[in-house]
Amino acid sequence: MPKAELRQFLLFVFALLVPCFALWSFLGATLITPVIGLAHLILSNWFPDIVTAVYQQGADALLMTRFDQVNGQLVAIDSADAGLGFSINTRIVSYSIPFYASLHFATARTGYLASFCWGLLLLYPFILLGLVSICLKDLMVNFGPRFLEQPGVAVPGADTIGIAYQLSVLIVPTLLPVMVWAWQNRDTALLRGLQATGAARGS
Amino acid sequence: MLVFLAVLVGLFTLEMQTSVQQALIEPFTGVLASISASLILPFDDSVIAYGKILQFGPGGFAVSIEAGCNGVEATIVLIAAVLAFPAPWRARLIAIALGFLAVQAMNILRIISLFYLGNWNLDVFTWVHLYLWPALIMLDVLIVFIVYLRYLGRRAEAGPDAKS
Numbered sequence: 001m002p003k004a005e006l007r008q009f010l011l012f013v014f015a016l017l018v019p020c021f022a023l024w025s026f027l028g029a030t031l032i033t034p035v036i037g038l039a040h041l042i043l044s045n046w047f048p049d050i051v052t053a054v055y056q057q058g059a060d061a062l063l064m065t066r067f068d069q070v071n072g073q074l075v076a077i078d079s080a081d082a083g084l085g086f087s088i089n090t091r092i093v094s095y096s097i098p099f100y101a102s103l104h105f106a107t108a109r110t111g112y113l114a115s116f117c118w119g120l121l122l123l124y125p126f127i128l129l130g131l132v133s134i135c136l137k138d139l140m141v142n143f144g145p146r147f148l149e150q151p152g153v154a155v156p157g158a159d160t161i162g163i164a165y166q167l168s169v170l171i172v173p174t175l176l177p178v179m180v181w182a183w184q185n186r187d188t189a190l191l192r193g194l195q196a197t198g199a200a201r202g203s
Numbered sequence: 204m205l206v207f208l209a210v211l212v213g214l215f216t217l218e219m220q221t222s223v224q225q226a227l228i229e230p231f232t233g234v235l236a237s238i239s240a241s242l243i244l245p246f247d248d249s250v251i252a253y254g255k256i257l258q259f260g261p262g263g264f265a266v267s268i269e270a271g272c273n274g275v276e277a278t279i280v281l282i283a284a285v286l287a288f289p290a291p292w293r294a295r296l297i298a299i300a301l302g303f304l305a306v307q308a309m310n311i312l313r314i315i316s317l318f319y320l321g322n323w324n325l326d327v328f329t330w331v332h333l334y335l336w337p338a339l340i341m342l343d344v345l346i347v348f349i350v351y352l353r354y355l356g357r358r359a360e361a362g363p364d365a366k367s
Contacts, residue, residue: 006349013342021335095334099341163216170276171215174341 005108005190012106017098020105024098028059031097032090035124036061039131047155049076050139050147052083061088063135067143074146086138092169093130096123100177107181109188119180126176130168137165207287214279228270235307236268239314250318257318264322266314274310277340278303284348290355298354302347309343 024031033056040054043063055062063086068077077083100123104116139147140161148155156164185191217223233255240252251258258265281302285295313336321328 006353010346017335017338017342021338025330089333092333095338098334099338102338163219166219167212167215170271171211171280174277174337175211175280178341178345 008108009106009190013102016102016106020098020101021095024095024101025091028091028094029056032056032059032061032094032127035090035094035128035131038128039135042128042132043135047139047147047150047153049150049153050143051135054135057087059089059091059094061090061131061135062086063088063138065139065143067146074143084142086135086142088131088134088138090127090131093127093134093173096127096173096177099174100180103177103181104184107185107188107190109185115184119184122180123176126168126172129164130172133161133164133168136161204287207283210283210286211279214282215276218275218279224270228273228275231275232268232270232273235273235311235314239268239311239318242311243315243318257314259322264318266318266321268314272310272314274306274340277306277310277344280341281306281344281347284344285351288352288355294351294355294358298347298351302344302351305347306340306343309340313340 036054036056039061043051043054050065050067052064052066055064065083065085066076067074068083069075097120100119101116104119105112109115136156140158148158182191218228236252236255236257240250240257243250243257244252249260249263251260255268256265257268282299285298285302290298317328317332317336320331
């Protein structure tokens with residue numbers, strides 16, 4: 001990999017990082033709408049006795065449940081809109097988008113826009129998984145056994161939910177954009193040299 | 204890719220164990236706080252430091268450096284990437300050691316910058332803390348890994364004697 005390619009890439013990444021994050025902050029609510037809609041479908045069908053809906057409130061998601069708190073005790077309620085709700089910051093999983101955009105547009109390549117859209121399509125399922133794992137964590141922490149031990153419903157174990165949540169928040173939003181970027185740009189001058197290095201080491 | 208994912212998930216799961224957190228991660232996080240404090244205190248006598256906490260005088264803005272703010276996850280990603288890539292063990296160990304130092308140097312810069320940003324504007328602090336700095340730390344990991352691969356390439360070009 002020529003030195004100039006790497007230097008140019010790093011310069012452009014740092015130059016693009018703040019504008020991309022600023023644009024994402026501005027568009028945050030729009031970008032997350034499909035994810036919240038899908039999270040609603042998944043969670044309200046997976047846990048119909050617990051989750052009533054996942055609403056959008058700006059860039060946040062509001063997880064509404066069929067429980068309320070009366071005298072410190074959890075009680076099931078009938079009204080769909082009156083239960084306990086948990087506000088979730090979706091940006092902690094969706095900031096993979098501006099990070100990926102910075103990496104993508106900083107790389108000298110052809111066909112920027114189409115590959116960027118494909119990249120987004122790869123990121124979105126993981127943003128959805130991240131949001132679902134945050135919802136599962138909130139339900140587990142707030143409802144405990146009433147959530148984890150629902151009769152006739154397959155609920156992941158507490159450890160699985162914990163690890164999935166931590167992975168989704170701490171690692172995936174930063175690692176996945178790098179992996180998608182590296183895969184999409186494997187034939188560019190920037191990364192071709194690294195592939196040659198890998199082949200040399202592997203032989 | 205399978206080795207990378209296996210090492211990544213394995214080390215991350217290990218890190219999340221309560222015993223590992225208590226024996227290793229929390230003391231390490233305390234050391235990071237001490238290093239950050241020792242870098243700030245000579246230049247700013249308005250700052251006080253105790254345990255994992257940095258504070259602007261009594262009652263002033265304070266940050267507590269917690270697990271998740273210690274660069275361990277970024278180091279785990281680097282270790283998984285280095286181990287997944289074919290290379291001599293000596294080169295791998297040196298890359299992990301130097302990469303760890305590079306990540307932690309960046310992380311200390313992050314802690315200090317967030318401390319001052321938080322004292323200035325809490326909204327900016329939240330934005331930079333939650334979104335911008337994690338991306339920068341991962342960029343640091345990517346740069347370390349690219350530099351490591353370039354080093355391996357130069358060794359390979361230098362001939363078989365340089366490989367051992």
